[in-house]
Amino acid sequence: MDIAIVGAGAAAVGLLDALAATASGPGTITVFEPSPHLWRGRPYGPDLDTVLVNSPPALMSIRHADFGHYAAWLGPRGAAHLDERLGLPLVPRALYGEYLAHTAETASAALRADGRQVRVVVGRVTDAARSGARWSLRAEDGRTYGADHVALCVGGGTPQDHYGLDGAPGYVGDPYPLARTLPQVPPGGRVAVIGSGLTAVDVVVSLAAHGHTGPITLLSRSGVLPHVWQRPGGHRPRHMTVERVTALHREQGAVTLDDLAELLRTELAELGEDFDDLLADLLATGTEDPVQRLRRQLAAVDDPRYGRRILQETAHSVGPYAWRLLPEADRVRLRRHFRTATSVASPMVPVNAAALMRLLDSGHLTLLAGVRKAEAKDGVFHVRGDHDDHHDHTERTFDTVVNAVNPPPLAIPQAAGPLVSALLADGSAALHPAGGLVPADPRLHVVGDLSGGGPFLTSSIPATAARAAQVARTIVASGSRTPRTA
Known part of the structure; x- marks a missing residue:
């Protein structure tokens, strides 16, 4: 059986790991990925050490139902990244990316030992069509590849430009990797960060940690900050299971x-x-x-x-x-x-919460809620929002604006647009009313953020791992029923 995996981020790693635990027999697994940072996806590529994994180790295992898998890989290295308030290691995301890469490479080795060929094609898939019992996938270089099953692991969408600032000097449309974008910010300039979620926290904490001295303002429509993780207790749920x-x-x-x-x-x-x-x-x-x-x-x-x-x-x-x-x-x-649900379920880590609190107390950081308008004019950015009393209005000016708005859930990534359009036109898939993609062909699978009808918390590693395991079981179970053709 031949399997095509489109994308090589966390979802693909979970699928490979699950296939290695269940698959047997000959065949080819072809992974398509244009990024040079294989297996890490957008969130876990090389970046500043201040960009931390925002969840305890038990919630970051990419192996379904094995909550100790990531912690075991981390081992003694975790001691160097201990969040003392939480009592657990919280490592830079780039280090977690190494865990994903190690897991993918280990799974690939196991699959090869089981008689499968695992190969990586550097490039995007731009088209896919059904031909009898097989799929034909076209890469951006024009080459075609055959498969019995196709798994879309293309990750999430791109941040939205709510205020139409794209192209304006001083506007950072997508902050990641922060190692590339933050050096562009003048160290004493007035910075506005659009958003108040975990991405905004990463930007603010990293700016301060790397010597930014100018004022920083969080711009938010809601003004809601993420909750803060609490130190784990010993209780295991007995009813909520x-x-x-x-x-x-x-x-x-x-x-x-x-x-x-x-x-x-x-x-x-x-x-x-x-x-x-x-x-x-x-x-x-x-x-x-x-x-x-x-x-x-x-x-x-x-x-x-x-x-x-x-x-x-x-x-x-x-x-x-x-x-x-x-x-x-x-x-x-x-x-x-x-x-509210995402701020509770995906809180910020205490070390970042403490840094935010220090910046707020010192006046280095302020929060402007009720933002109604932002525009680039005369070389600066003008932002209008409501005061806390909801009667007076204020306009502030900034030298730099960093867009830290999270991509909308279940959005189609721009790079995957041509492929998704081809699948929709072919009738192989349909758009879910609430967002995301729903396969209409049993040989097409979606793992990760694009999964229509999938979990409420789309970026959850446990949910991604669970879905990957489910897809692996479905693919393997179909093996004896899938006819092989040339």
Whole structure:
């Protein structure tokens, strides 16, 4: 059986690793990737050491259901990257990229030992067409490659230019890698960072760590900062589990948000904690002063209560499975709270939260919420937003604007556009109403951020690993039924 994997980031690594654990017999695996940073994707290529992995090691294993895989690879090196508040190693993303590369190379070696040929084609796939029981893929150099199954592992989209600033001098449309973009920022200049999520935190912390002395302002429509990770506790969920959700689905024929809330309520009640208190705190995310909320959350890193810890853990371990079972009305309800949900499920690490707090307290960093307009004029950037009282307006000027808005979930990456268009035109796939791509052919698979109907948290490594394992099983199970043709 011949398999084509389009893209060579984390999703492709998870798929290769899963195939190595399940595949057998001859065939070819062809991986297409134009980037020189094989296996790392956009987030985990070479970059500044201040750009950290934002999750504890247990949530960063690319091997499905093996939560210790990444930690075992990291080994003693983790001690040099310990976040003392969290009590766990938080390494530079480039080092995590080495883990992904090592995993991919180990899996490739195992597949070769099992009789498979694994090859990498440096370049994009621009077209794919079905021919009988086979696929024909065309690379950008005009060459064609055959496959029985095609797996799209093309990663996420590109950051949106909300204010039409692209091309203006001093505008940084995509900050990564920061090692390339931040040296372009004048060290004493006035910098505006569009966004207030994890990418914005990376930009601000890295600017300060590398000697930027000018004022920095976070521009945000919502003003919501990510939550802060808490030091892990010893409690393992007993009710908020995949097994319990599966049982509910079997008993009731459906699983609702109210069911999940009740599981969490029961979990917390056994610990002597109040679900309603946790819910009230979550709902205050968009209304509480963000600086005061950050200060309070930083002080609560060692809070003995488990509520938020359980919610964060199960958002990644249970969430991808439960999301598929929810009725569409409940999915719509959750999407309304997407900003809050992502800030809770993907918090910032304490070392970055502390750095942000110091910058805010010193006045080096400010937060401007309610931004309504930004434009380039007369060699500078003019930004208009609302004051906190929502009555007065302010206009500020900046020398540099860094776009730290995250790509929209389930967006089609620009580089994958021609291939996706070909698949849509051929009827091999369709666009999901909520975004992403849904295969219409059982020999086409999507792993990662582009997976239509996939998990609510699209950039989750556990969800990506789970999907990769599922696709690997599907491909291998079809092997005996897939006819081989020339």
